[in-house]
Amino acid sequence: MFTLQNIDPKDYRQRTRKSSLILIVVFASLGMGLSSLLVIIWGTPGGNHFRLNLLGVLLGLAITFLLVKMVFSQQPFMREAVYGWHLKRNLMRVTNKMHSIKTLAATDQAEALKLLHFYHQALEQMHRLEGDDTALLELKVEKLATEQKMQQLGMETNLNYLDPSWLQALAELEV
Known part of the structure; x- marks a missing residue:
């Protein structure tokens, strides 16, 4: 995780x-x-x-x-660099499934919404860490829409982690 x-x-x-x-x-x-x-x-x-x-x-x-x-x-001197590598690697894991995630999120599938929410949070953090503030405005709109949808469905929105079981559940739904 x-x-x-x-x-x-x-x-x-x-x-x-x-x-x-x-x-x-x-x-x-x-x-x-x-x-x-x-x-x-x-x-x-x-x-x-x-x-x-x-x-x-x-x-x-x-x-x-x-x-x-x-x-x-x-x-210790490599802690931030290693974290950045892990952040980008996990973002890529989600990005590779983004087409399926967005399709399933539109049907209110819980794991897809959680993955989309994690993606928005992780992407926002990556842009902030690298000093790329221009992409943040566009991302905020999508992030807020996902959070509102999750709240309407009674889902937790304070998720700050990526659970591999979400990706596994998504893979099972794709089959």
Whole structure:
């Protein structure tokens, strides 16, 4: 289950910039260091070292990826970036089913309305975190319409999470 967190957009942008800079430095250091090491070990004086340099950069990329996956993602400096990745991934899960969600929401199907409500909240948060306020006005109208429909049906509108069972129920209704 993915839950929306209350994160200050200014802090989010500052911390994601910091984590991005750290990852860039790690990748650049590994790529250049491994390229140089490979040239020292297997290079020939005056020879073409393009393949060794490319291999060093690719190894640096692979090691950086593994470090992010296994070590950095659990570090405090990466918390906001990891949250942003999860937010976007869960938004994409809902977006991929949006045609079905809107169709079923029009027929007052509960899980579809919950998914639509989560989508609006998550999209609004993503736009705020990334400083994109222009899309918020258009989103507010849709969000309010969904909330009003949920209230008319006696449904809870203070949902700040995505329950995977909603997507499962939607998949069962599509079959």
